[in-house]
Amino acid sequence: MKALRQKSWIIGGSVAAVVGIAVAIFFTVADWKQNPGGIFQSESGTHWGVVLETALSWFLPVAVIVFVLVTAIHYLLAPRDTHE
Secondary structure, three states: OOOHHHHHHHHHHHHHHHHHHHHHHHHHHHHHOOOHHHHOOEEEEEEEHHHHHHHHHHHHHHHHHHHHHHHHHHHHOOOOOOOO
């Protein structure tokens, strides 16, 4: 049972990282291109602090939610090894 729990955490963390990064990149680039209110870029260049803040504001909640869901689903649906 311990190996299954560890495997669920690893799979959950891996999927959460990949999905979180993909979502953060997609929406951050979309916001940067649209540049609502001129907060992402101006004549002086890109405001990297705002870009980073936006990326983190997408990554963190998405990664946490995906981690919890994938870890729980994997743990519940993965076949049990009866020889542990």
